[in-house]
Amino acid sequence: xxxxxxxxxxVGATGVVGEQMREILEERLFPxxxxxxxxxxxxxxxxxxxxxxxxxxxxxxxxxxxxxxIALFSAGGSVSDRFAPLAVSAGSIVVDNTSRFRMEPDIxxxxxxxxxxxxxxxxxxxxxxxxxxxxxxxxxxLKPIHDAARLKRVVVSTYQSVSGAGRMAMEELSRQTVALFxxxxxxxxxxxxxxxxxxxxxxDTFLEGGYxxxxxxxxxxxxxxxxxxxxxxxxxxxxVPVFCGHSESVNIETENKLTVQEAKTILRDAPGVLLCxxxxxxxxxxxxxxxxxxxTLVGRIREDDSVPNGLNLWIVADNxxxxxxxxxxxxxxxxxxxxx
Numbered sequence: 168x169x170x171x172x173x174x175x176x177x178v179g180a181t182g183v184v185g186e187q188m189r190e191i192l193e194e195r196l197f198p199x200x201x202x203x204x205x206x207x208x209x210x211x212x213x214x215x216x217x218x219x220x221x222x223x224x225x226x227x228x229x230x231x232x233x234x235x236x237i238a239l240f241s242a243g244g245s246v247s248d249r250f251a252p253l254a255v256s257a258g259s260i261v262v263d264n265t266s267r268f269r270m271e272p273d274i275x276x277x278x279x280x281x282x283x284x285x286x287x288x289x290x291x292x293x294x295x296x297x298x299x300x301x302x303x304x305x306x307x308x309l310k311p312i313h314d315a316a317r318l319k320r321v322v323v324s325t326y327q328s329v330s331g332a333g334r335m336a337m338e339e340l341s342r343q344t345v346a347l348f349x350x351x352x353x354x355x356x357x358x359x360x361x362x363x364x365x366x367x368x369x370x371d372t373f374l375e376g377g378y379x380x381x382x383x384x385x386x387x388x389x390x391x392x393x394x395x396x397x398x399x400x401x402x403x404x405x406x407v408p409v410f411c412g413h414s415e416s417v418n419i420e421t422e423n424k425l426t427v428q429e430a431k432t433i434l435r436d437a438p439g440v441l442l443c444x445x446x447x448x449x450x451x452x453x454x455x456x457x458x459x460x461x462x463t464l465v466g467r468i469r470e471d472d473s474v475p476n477g478l479n480l481w482i483v484a485d486n487x488x489x490x491x492x493x494x495x496x497x498x499x500x501x502x503x504x505x506x507x
Contacts, residue, residue: 172200173503176235176259178250179242180204180224181213183334184264187492188239193218195496198503205231206242232257236507237499240264241491255293260502262495264297269388271296276391278303279497280439281310286501295498299381300490301325301404301413302388307463307489308482309419311437312430313393316421319476320399323385324416327370328409328454331486332357337410344408362408370404379404412454413486421476430468430478439489444468452483460485461493 175192179185185206192199202217205227214221225231227246232238232254240247240254241264251261251268268274275285276296289295298306305323312318329336336357343353343363353361360367371380382402390398407414425433435442443452444466452464463484471477484490 169503169507170198170200170236172198173236173507174201174203174234175199175499176203176205176232176238176254178205178227178231178238178240178246180215181206181210182241183330183337183487184241184491186215187487188241188495189215189217191488191492191496195500197496197500201234203231203235229253232259235259237262237502239495239499241495251294259293260289260507261294262297262498262502263294264491264495266299266384267296268294269296269298269384270391276388277498278306278310278392278494279501280307280437282392282394283501286498287506289502289506295502297491297495297498298388298392299384300331300484300486301327301381301415302385302392303490303494304413304463304482304484304486305385305415305417306389306392307439307484308434308437308465308480309389309417310393311433311440312419312421312425312478313395315429315433316423316425316476318393318395318398318419319422320420321389322401322418324403324405325370325385326366326405326407326409326414326416328411328413328486329357329362329406330411331370331413331490332406336362340408340410358406362406364408366408367406368403370406378402409454411485411487412457412483413490414452414454415482417480417482418471419478419480420471420474421478424476425478427468427470427478430480434465434468439463440465442466452481454483457483457485459488461489463489 211226238259244265244267247267275288381404441462451466467481
């Protein structure tokens with residue numbers, strides 16, 4: 168017999184994604200019985216609003232998951248590594264927003280509009296992994312195209328907002344902008360270079376071969392989510408001075424010909440996608456349009472004349488919502504609908 172209410176824990180509740188998780192649980196009327204907000208000792212003790220209640224943030228510890236049905240994690244890979252198995256042992260199902268479990272073969276990596284059937288594999292270890300924010304918005308757009316014409320090669324360049332690096336990164340952009348306008352020295356803490364009025368082609372650490380971990384995450388996760396381990400793909404990830412909303416320039420080659428109009432028709436009907444493509448009227452996706460929405464916006468669709476079956480797309484989404492918190496809550500919704 169199904170429950171009417173489910174007890175939910177948010178790990179990393181005071182972070183930018185954790186805050187979004189709390190708000191989205193309320194927005195989407197998730198049937199929460201008890202909501203337990205968990206964070207480090209530094210952040211614990213704060214009071215946060217949920218459904219006209221003020222809930223106290225508790226210190227995350229080994230006993231935090233008693234009577235919790237679903238635990239939403241977004242507090243860093245090391246926290247997930249330690250506490251996610253403890254949550255599972257206590258009887259919780261974990262939806263993890265970090266990179267810790269994404270590429271483990273027995274753990275499902277899920278975007279509900281793309282591969283919801285994978286969620287059943289939570290039974291392997293009690294964990295469902297949430298993909299990288301940049302990966303999510305791209306595969307939501309590419310999956311219907313792949314189904315129609317089969318992807319042959321993908322080239323993506325990202326323009327990622329500072330919110331993807333957390334609250335401190337957002338504060339650093341703000342401080343540097345103020346400092347520049349007031350002729351003061353800049354302080355660099357979160358990024359290796361000035362981020363205000365600059366673009367930094369460096370997200371996460373560099374790996375052998377010159378790619379960054381962020382770029383390799385996108386490549387490996389896309390292959391896993393689409394079930395195409397040999398998909399030819401390359402990525403360049405760039406941090407830009409935008410507070411929220413990730414943008415991507417995506418060039419694809421398909422095995423079968425797909426015209427611009429056919430692609431638009433497919434994407435207009437695709438779940439989770441909003442087509443914004445009227446260049447004559449200056450209508451195309453922008454980060455400021457995506458903020459606060461759950462849809463993935465796509466536009467600037469045009470043929471790549473340099474290859475027989477090529478298309479260019481511009482894809483934008485709110486990286487804190489669909490790129491993280493909304494995707495996690497959608498997974499939780501499917502869990503309670505189909506499996507709990």
